[in-house]
Every structure is written in structure tokens, then in C-alpha cells.
Amino acid sequence: xxxxxxxxxxxxxxxxxLLAALVSLVWTPYGVEDLVISNKMKxxxxxxxxxxxxxxxxxxxxxxxxxxxxxxxxxxxVGIGMALGVPLGLxxxxxxxxLLDEVIMRxxxxxxxFPSLVxxxxxxxxxxxxxxxxxxxxxxxxIPVFARVTRGGALSLWTLDYVLAARVAGKGRLRISVEHIxxxxxxxxxxxxxxxxxxxxxxxxxxxxxxxxxxxPVPSWGRMLxxxxxxxxxxxxxxxxxxxxxVLTVLGLNLMGDGLRDLxxxxxxxxx
Amino acid sequence: MVRFVLSRLxxxxxxxxxxxxxxxxxxxxxxxxxxxxxxxxxxxxxxxxALRAELGLEGGNVARYFAWVSGLVVGDFGTSYTxxxxxxxxxxxxxxxxxxxxxxxxxxxxxxAIPVGVIAASRRGGVADFGIMGATQLGIAVPNFxxxxxxxxxxxxxxxxxxxxxxxxxxxxxxGGIKALTLPAVALALPQASILARxxxxxxxxxxxxxxxRTARAKGLSQGQAVRAHGLRNALIPVMTxxxxxxxFLLAGAIIIENVFFLPGLGRLIFQGITQRDLIVxxxxxxxxxxxxxxxxxxxDLAYAAxxxxxxxxx
Numbered sequence: 001x002x003x004x005x006x007x008x009x010x011x012x013x014x015x016x017x018l019l020a021a022l023v024s025l026v027w028t029p030y031g032v033e034d035l036v037i038s039n040k041m042k043x044x045x046x047x048x049x050x051x052x053x054x055x056x057x058x059x060x061x062x063x064x065x066x067x068x069x070x071x072x073x074x075x076x077x078v079g080i081g082m083a084l085g086v087p088l089g090l091x092x093x094x095x096x097x098x099l100l101d102e103v104i105m106r107x108x109x110x111x112x113x114f115p116s117l118v119x120x121x122x123x124x125x126x127x128x129x130x131x132x133x134x135x136x137x138x139x140x141x142x143i144p145v146f147a148r149v150t151r152g153g154a155l156s157l158w159t160l161d162y163v164l165a166a167r168v169a170g171k172g173r174l175r176i177s178v179e180h181i182x183x184x185x186x187x188x189x190x191x192x193x194x195x196x197x198x199x200x201x202x203x204x205x206x207x208x209x210x211x212x213x214x215x216x217p218v219p220s221w222g223r224m225l226x227x228x229x230x231x232x233x234x235x236x237x238x239x240x241x242x243x244x245x246x247v248l249t250v251l252g253l254n255l256m257g258d259g260l261r262d263l264x265x266x267x268x269x270x271x272x
Numbered sequence: 273m274v275r276f277v278l279s280r281l282x283x284x285x286x287x288x289x290x291x292x293x294x295x296x297x298x299x300x301x302x303x304x305x306x307x308x309x310x311x312x313x314x315x316x317x318x319x320x321x322a323l324r325a326e327l328g329l330e331g332g333n334v335a336r337y338f339a340w341v342s343g344l345v346v347g348d349f350g351t352s353y354t355x356x357x358x359x360x361x362x363x364x365x366x367x368x369x370x371x372x373x374x375x376x377x378x379x380x381x382x383x384x385a386i387p388v389g390v391i392a393a394s395r396r397g398g399v400a401d402f403g404i405m406g407a408t409q410l411g412i413a414v415p416n417f418x419x420x421x422x423x424x425x426x427x428x429x430x431x432x433x434x435x436x437x438x439x440x441x442x443x444x445x446x447x448g449g450i451k452a453l454t455l456p457a458v459a460l461a462l463p464q465a466s467i468l469a470r471x472x473x474x475x476x477x478x479x480x481x482x483x484x485x486r487t488a489r490a491k492g493l494s495q496g497q498a499v500r501a502h503g504l505r506n507a508l509i510p511v512m513t514x515x516x517x518x519x520x521f522l523l524a525g526a527i528i529i530e531n532v533f534f535l536p537g538l539g540r541l542i543f544q545g546i547t548q549r550d551l552i553v554x555x556x557x558x559x560x561x562x563x564x565x566x567x568x569x570x571x572x573d574l575a576y577a578a579x580x581x582x583x584x585x586x587x
Contacts, residue, residue: 117524122554123298125554198413202415209528243421
């Protein structure tokens, strides 16, 4: 089977950032806490490929470590959304039209009324800002997303013959949900997971930018942008590179998500 | 239709009630004593007691909750601890910045997205379609606050067409106000327009494949006439849902964008509230934001039913 170009391109882009994050665990060109004030706001050069910031820190090194923060926050947030949203969606679909279904779906609507920024504001107002807040806020926002996708995908499966056959064979709703429904909506969940992952990276950047996410000295792309804001006329590169890192990562993940959807759903391949 | 509206109204009221309970629980119940939380660790007990009395924080949780909600209903949001003025005054002043900004962005995003989506759909597979899809893919990936910073760099610092931030107020002229909100609105609108244009495109493509469109062409309408008379109205239904959803994103986005442009809107108010531990302000503004999102969803539901009568029975 031929792989769609956007899938390959997206996967390569995403892999670059994942690799940067992994490499930063053992090596970065410079230490991210090495302040060399005499070397501040230097444009890109052989020694500092992406230049230095207002404290003379190496921007490439900070971006690599920042990738770690972004990816970690987004992965855990998607994990929270899946771990809670998928079982809720499965339960709602298995008991379609029941009180349980109604309660789950109305609960979903309610969480949807709280954008992740608002959840982060609520948490921060009481517990103070941290990367954990960002994870919780984005994670909570992800729960109804996964619950809806799961329920929608599962509902159409419940009407199919093989599910009926499983019921006739005496399998309970829980067992059918796990053995037949979940395995058949896995594609859907992978695609949604990729989309939520890229949204998570955007959301983390936004939260860190306004000071509700990762706190110093943990490098984060959003905070790098916040710190560069007043310097943008003096040293545009300080603001441009972290932004580009976000755009390229999110673009890569989105292209990968679209490509995966086309690959996993042959009907869409024709429709586009 | 009446039954439909009533059932939606009931669910609106229920959502608002539960949302207010959640917000109240997080802000006023979880931290323990709100007054001592706001004053910090070193506050004297008498000061805490005085603040508690001043803010009306005495009494049990249930009584306080009902006092808060009944206040909200009549527009009494309590008193800000740091500003020493009614929160409703603060909020009203800030709303005059945040709401126009959100609406400006919503109008811009719709005005860009619908024609762009229609062009992409009608030139499907062509160069224009390819270019538009590429541009929107990029637009979705750009964080709006970074885009805002780039706009400032280009249009305020280099070209000097706009100010880099700040907002004098509407009393100094409507034109000045609009000008001050233009860069923020563009920054907010573009990522949303990208999403909307893609929805518009795929929705119109689906409609174009329908039998009634072929019938319209067979009757002798040109492709353009058929799209205007039959295609757009049907294709707009999914677009409206996304528009409703986008309102909440724009409102949240406005909070962040206000930071870039130093606009005195709800966002600045809420962040000041957080840093100064002015929980009453945070609580009220969050409730207001959630209220706006829930109400817009309700309105979209109704508009949906007005456009597509089939949906009235479905619920």
C-alpha cells in the first residue's frame, strides 16, 4: 500500500521533535541554566545555531528541553482524556438511551463549557501555577472529546451483526465493549489522539505563555515566547524560533493525524 | 418548536446551575477559608475575620452558595478585595473591550472563512484548492499569541500602521478603538478562520454530491446559481456548529491575546485577580465566561433547529 505523502511528511516532522526531546535527556549543546550575560541576544552563528536569549542562554538547547516539557504535558493530558473518556463513551453507547447515557452526555456538555484555559485559571487561582496544572486542565478538557468520539463510533457498531452474534453467544455488555467495540474503534481513537496531542501542545504553550503552566527554571516554548515579547524589536530571533518550533510540531502532528485517518479509513480516501 | 425550546431551556438552566456549583466548590470550598487564603499565611485573625465579614464570607457553604447565586442573578457579583469596588463595575468596564474584540474576531473569521471555503470546494483538486488547504493547515498550527507578536513586529514596529498595544477607550473615538482592536482581532481570527474554511469546504463538497444539486442543475440553473440557492444553506449547518464552538475558543483566546497587546479586558482582570488572590473577581469572571459559552451553545442549538426543521423532532 502506498503511504500518503502528508503522513510521511508529518511523521518525519513529529519524529524530529520527539528525537530532540529524547536527545535533550542526555545531551544539549549548552546547559539550559548557563547564563552568559555578556553573550546575550546574539543572532544565530556557528557557535549558537539559533542564537542566544536575553540571559545569553543557547536557544537551541532551550528548545530541545522545551520540547520535552511540551511533549510530556501533551502525552499525559491525552492519557488522562483517553483513560477516563473512552470507558465513559463505551458505557454510554452500551446503555444507549438509558439514564446513564444521558448523565454521561450531559456531563460531557458541561465540561465542554469550560475551555481548558478556564479550567487552568480555576486550578491556578487555588493551587498556584505549575506544569501539573496545565496537564490537569488539558486532560480534563480531553475527557469529553474522547467520550464523544468513543460513543459515536461505538453506537454504529452496536447495530452490526457480529455484535448481535456476540450477544446471542451470551457475552455481556462489558465484554462486548472491550472485546469487539474497543478493538474496532481503535483507529478512530488513534487519529483523535494525534489531534488532541497537537492541540495539547498548543494549549500548553498558551498556558505557559500567560504564566499558568510550567514555571522557571523549567524551559517551555510558551514561556520562552512570553520572555521574548518585549525583546522582539531588538532581537526578533528570540521570539521567532520558539514559535516556529510550536508551528512545525503541531503541523507535523496534524498532517500525521490527517494522513492516518485517510490511511485507516478507505472510504475517506475516495471522498477527498 | 415550543417543546423543543422549553426542553433546551431546561437543560440550559441545569447546566448553569451545575457549572455554578463546580466553580463555587473549587474557589470557595476547596481552599478552606477563603478570607485567610486571600490574605496569606501571616494575616492576623482579626484581619481575616474583618475581611470575611466585609466580603460576606460568613456562614455555611450552602448559605453562601445561594447568596452568591442570587446575587449573580440580579447582577451583584460581590466586592473586589483589591479594587474595593463592586466586581460588576470592573467586569462591565472590561467587557467593553473583550466582547467587541471577540465579536470583531468572529466576524473577521467568518468573513474570511466562508468565501475561502467555497472557492476551495468549487475548485476542488485545483491549484487554488491546494494552496488554500496548505495555508489553512499552517493557520491551524500557528499559536495565536505568537502570530500576534509577529503582527506587532511587522505592522506596529516596522511599518508603524498600528499601535503596538494599549486601548484608550471608546470615549476617545470609535475609530481609534477599532484600530486598537484590529491587530488583536486578526491574530485571534486567522487560526479560527483556517478551521472554519476547512469545515466549509468539506461541508460544501458533501452537499455538491447530493441528488438535489444535480436536479437543480438539470432544471437549468448554473453551478453558481445552484450553490447559492440550494447548496450554501445546507452546507452552513455544520459551519454554524463550529462557529458556536469557536465562540468559546475566541473568548478564551481573547484572554491570552489581551496579554500580548496590553488590552484592559477580562483577561487582564482575571490574571490580576489570580496574582493578587482576589478570588471573588476570579470566581465571577469565570462564571461569566462559562455562562457565555453555555448560552451561545443554547442559541446555536435553537438556530440549528430554525435552519433545519428535522432537528426539532430529533431531540
